[in-house]
Amino acid sequence: MLAAALQLRAPSGSVSLGSNLLLAPIAGWCELAWRITARSCGGVGLACTDLLSPTGLICGSEASYDLARTHDLDQPICMQLYGGDPETLADGARWCADHGATVVDINMGCPVDKVCKKDGGSKLMCDVPNTFRIFEAVRRALPDSIPLTAKMRLGWDEAAYEQGVPEALAVGLCERGAALITVHGRTTEQRFKGQCRREGIRRVVDAVGESTGRYDGTPAGGVPVIGNGDIKQPSDVIGMMRDTGCAGVMIGRGSFGNPWIFREAWALQHGTDPAEVAPTQDERLDTIKAYFDRMIEFRSEHHAMHVIRQKISWLGKTINAGHCRQLKDDVRTAKTPADVHAAIQRWRARRPDRAEQAADRSTDPAAAAP
Numbered sequence: 001m002l003a004a005a006l007q008l009r010a011p012s013g014s015v016s017l018g019s020n021l022l023l024a025p026i027a028g029w030c031e032l033a034w035r036i037t038a039r040s041c042g043g044v045g046l047a048c049t050d051l052l053s054p055t056g057l058i059c060g061s062e063a064s065y066d067l068a069r070t071h072d073l074d075q076p077i078c079m080q081l082y083g084g085d086p087e088t089l090a091d092g093a094r095w096c097a098d099h100g101a102t103v104v105d106i107n108m109g110c111p112v113d114k115v116c117k118k119d120g121g122s123k124l125m126c127d128v129p130n131t132f133r134i135f136e137a138v139r140r141a142l143p144d145s146i147p148l149t150a151k152m153r154l155g156w157d158e159a160a161y162e163q164g165v166p167e168a169l170a171v172g173l174c175e176r177g178a179a180l181i182t183v184h185g186r187t188t189e190q191r192f193k194g195q196c197r198r199e200g201i202r203r204v205v206d207a208v209g210e211s212t213g214r215y216d217g218t219p220a221g222g223v224p225v226i227g228n229g230d231i232k233q234p235s236d237v238i239g240m241m242r243d244t245g246c247a248g249v250m251i252g253r254g255s256f257g258n259p260w261i262f263r264e265a266w267a268l269q270h271g272t273d274p275a276e277v278a279p280t281q282d283e284r285l286d287t288i289k290a291y292f293d294r295m296i297e298f299r300s301e302h303h304a305m306h307v308i309r310q311k312i313s314w315l316g317k318t319i320n321a322g323h324c325r326q327l328k329d330d331v332r333t334a335k336t337p338a339d340v341h342a343a344i345q346r347w348r349a350r351r352p353d354r355a356e357q358a359a360d361r362s363t364d365p366a367a368a369a370p
C-alpha cells in the first residue's frame with residue numbers, strides 16, 4: 001500500500017500535510033489541548049477545530065474564541081465554520097484567516113437541529129446550487145494561500161443518496177476550488193446508526209476522480225477525498241483506503257481513548273507492524289497527564305478538572321487493557337490538580353500485573369533487549 005502525505009491546493013500555492021490521517025472535528029473532543037496531545041502522539045496530518053459559529057467569532061464570543069484558540073504546536077490547523085448565510089460565512093472565514101487557520105472547512109454534514117435550523121450543517125446538502133454560491137463567496141473572501149475544504153455526508157436521506165446528491169455536491173465544490181472533500185459514510189437521517197457505507201464514499205471518490213483527475217499527490221493530480229466513519233483500529237484505515245480508493249482517512253471516535261491510532265495507522269501504511277510503535281503503559285500515563293496539564297495551561301484548572309473527570313473512562317480504556325478502576329476512581333474523585341497528578345503517579349508506582357508487563361515487553365524495544 002502506497003502511503004502518501006497530502007497536498008492541499010489553494011489558488012496560490014499549497015499546504016503539505018505530514019500524513020494522510022486527519023483528526024476529526026468532534027464537538028467536545030477537539031479543543032486545543034486535545035489536538036496538541038493527539039499530534040504529540042504522532043501521525044496526525046491535520047487536526048480540526050470544533051464547529052465554529054462565524055457570528056460568535058465576529059462578535060467576540062468567549063465560547064467561540066475558546067473553540068478557535070490555536071498555538072504554534074497546533075499546526076497545520078483547520079478551522080471549521082457552520083452556517084448558511086454566504087456573507088456571514090465569508091466574514092467568519094476572514095476571521096479564521098486572520099487568526100492562524102492553515103485551512104478553512106465548511107461543515108455540510110452536522111445533523112444537529114440547532115445547526116440545521118440555521119440552514120447550516122447537513123442542510124447545505126439539500127439545496128446544492130445555493131451551497132455552491134455560499135462556497136464561492138467564502139472562497140472569494142479567503143486569501144489565495146488558504147485552502148478551503150468541505151466535510152459532508154452521503155446526502156440528507158436515502159433518496160438523496162440514490163439520486164447522486166453527494167457526488168454532484170462534491171464534484172461541484174471541487175470545480176469551485178475545494179482543496180479536499182471529507183465524506184462521512186452515512187446519510188443525515190442515519191445520524192450515527194448502522195455501519196459506515198464505504199460504497200457511498202467510493203462513489204464520491206470515483207466521481208471526483210473522473211472530474212478532477214484522480215488524486216496522486218502530484219501538482220497535476222486531482223482533489224483528495226478523505227474517507228470517514230467507524231475507524232477503530234489501524235487496519236480499518238487500510239480497509240477504508242482499499243474499499244473506497246480515498247486518499248486519506250479522518251478518525252474521530254476511534255481516537256478518544258487511543259490517540260496513538262494515527263501513528264500506528266501511518267506505520268501500517270508503510271508496512272510496519274503497529275505493535276512496534278504502540279505506546280508503553282508509561283507513555284499512556286504521560287499522555288493523560290500532558291493532556292490534563294495542557295487544559296490547565298490553555299483554559300483553566302476548573303475546566304481541566306471537569307473534563308478529566310468526564311473523560312478518564314475513555315482515556316483509561318487502553319491503560320492495562322481498561323482494567324484501571326483505581327486510576328479512574330481516583331481521578332473522578334480528585335478535588336485538585338495535585339490529586340489528579342497523585343492519582344496518575346500512584347497508578348504508575350503500583351506493581352504492574354503480568355498482562356501489563358507482557359504488553360510493555362512486546363512494544364518497548366528496550367524492555368525486550370537482553
Ligand SMILES: Cc1cc2nc3c(=O)[nH]c(=O)nc-3n(C[C@H](O)[C@H](O)[C@H](O)COP(=O)(O)O)c2cc1C
Binds near residue numbers: 025026151230231254
Ligand atoms: C459527539 C460528536 C460531535 C461531533 N462534532 C462534529 C463537528 O463539530 N463537526 C463535524 O464536522 N463533525 C462532527 N462530528 C462527526 C465526526 O467528525 C465524524 O464525522 C463522525 O463521528 C464519524 O467518524 P468516526 O466514526 O471516526 O467518529 C461529531 C461526531 C460526534 C459523535
